[in-house]
Amino acid sequence: MIPPSPPPEARRDLWRQWFGTPVTALVSLISAAVALYVTWALLDWMVISALSPTQPMEDCAGSSGACWRFYLEKSRFMLFGTYPYAEHWRPALVSLLLLALSALVGLRITGRLRWLRPRMLVVLWVGVIPLAFVLMGGGAAGLAAIDMSRWNGMPVLLILSVIAIALAFPLGVALAVLRHQTRWPVLRRAAIVYIEGMRGFPMVTVLFVGVFVLPLTLPPDTRISPVMATLIALVFFHASYFAEDVRGGLQSLPDSQHEAAFSLGLSWGKTMRLVLLPQALSRSLPALVNSVIGAYKDTSLVVVLGIHDLTSTARMAFSEPGWGQFALEAYAFVGVWFLLSCAFLSWVGRELHRKQSRKSH
């Protein structure tokens, strides 16, 4: 059979696309003007009016462009803050470990790195999380003890996002299962109240509870550092969002799955663990990735509690007297970091969508 020939090349299509109707023409003109202006402003700031890193810091005073020397001087401060300078390898290692592990999980769920069994990933997580705290805090294995108030910058951002998400995930799955099942109606109610309540509060209020109320609930004369308190609050907060995503996956499964497993004689626990959850989790992955992106971005809200994550150390970098004019440089650093890391997460999300739409066709 002769394959259908492709349609003929459309003529004057470009003109029609840009200026087909008056409204289209207007949109095109305005958008093109905006795009040109933004490109020019960026180019001017980054290259034309900018000062190269070889020029001394004094030249930057009063310049309208970027001061690239600023990054030479302040990058390490923005990354690790007031952590003792000689020990910077420790937060660097923690950051790399957490980033590498997150990247592995991201690649694995898009269907790459097949040799990596989920069980191995779980073991890795269980190992890396305490390791991160030991490396950062020291006081063991010959490492000098560093107080949590000096944990700053990138490692704090990653601990409060990656570790909080990793710990919130199992809790979220458990909540989703509790809300989905009908065997223990009281637990089901409790899960509903918890999930819906948590989702009704702004994240800032939950963080405030973590930092101000949680220390009060401890027995007198025990202390908890704000970073740990925030971490705990974040785990409980994110879990409610993950629970809703996973529940979406559980609800999308046909009843026959449950019935078939039941008639094979599988117990309730085995039905959940071997039949329902694996399918539900893989169905809810795109929604979960969306929630993870949101949770990761919102981590920087801890700034309002005086915890020094990356955004906060960037602010500190230009808050010293004499450095005030470099605010845009400092925030650009944080912005580029978030754009890059979120681009990876969005890519994972798109890959999952593609895989799922392929499966359903």
Place this chain on the structure above:
Amino acid sequence: MQHAPPPARRSAPDWVGLAVVAAILLSLTILGGNIWLNMQAAGVTPGYGFLTQTAGFDLSESLIRYDAGDSYGRVILAGLLNTVFLGICGLVLATGLGVLMGLVSVSPSPAGRMIGLLYVELFRNLPKILVLLVLYVVAVRGLPPVREAFSIGPLHLTNRSIYLPVIETDVRQAWLLVPLAVAVALSLLWLRRARRIKRDKGKDIEVLPVILALIISFPLIFGLLVDTPLMTSVPEFQRFDFEGGARLSVQFLVVLGTLGLYHGAQIAEVVRGGILAVPQGQIEAARALGLSPRHVTRFVILPQVLRIVIPPMINQYVNLIKNTSIAIAVGYSDLMSVSGTIINQTFRPLEMMLITMGLYLGLCLVASSLMNRLNDRLRARSAGGAR
């Protein structure tokens, strides 16, 4: 033939669940006991009596009359009103921006689509707090100090506030309500007439322009006839600052801008998805039936888009209301930052957080139930139209 399943036997009470819930309650009680002990140790008795005490701190701005001598209860009310005001302004801005950018990103123009895509991707991949801090720095550094205010007519822009003229309300202007009421009554009559004609003859008559004309012209003509004084208060520069008019702080504008940009991007995605979800065949079929482009939009595209778009939109609005709490990062006196200040002053985190979270929860519930009701009515109406 199928038999109905036998009636379920009354199952035993859920002992496991009850036990777990009891354990949770017990541990919460223990934690509560610790709170009591800790507060006693700090010399504070838990309770809400402090709400009537004098707050003693000033707010950057307030919609109700407030000064530092007022009680904590009144500060919280002022903060709540600021949050509601910010939320409403944010909803309008985000919706406007979102719908505009959503339409631009499905327009045939490649440049428009590119701008739409860039906008959405940029603000979906940046934390809102970073956007807020950047806007704040730019506004404080970029705008002139109060002595060299940047003025557009009676509007004055400075790096602390924006000053605008307002209409001063006066008892004598209450007369304007009479023609307004008449106009509303006439509009309702016109609406009923339009419905009747539509039902009996199937003809459409203009409704919106007539109502708008009525509501604008009646009070205007009346006001001119009896010469009601319409006093405005215009900001003017006095020795140190502008006096008169209304003042919006730069903090408010920055938070508003952040909420608008951030949620605008999310709403743009929702709108884009909604429009793309209408199958092309629907539009072609409507055109083939001879509907004009306006009618295609009005009767074929819009109802379907609304149906898809409204539920995620409600979600966005509730999120926006919750996200107004980021205002604390720049010090706009919203509910969250007011309660943060009170916590620092009184050492009553538990009471204050219970109040604050309860108020936020209430706000979100009110907003979502209002919008869900609107959604139900819209659905009922479009379903009725299809019959």
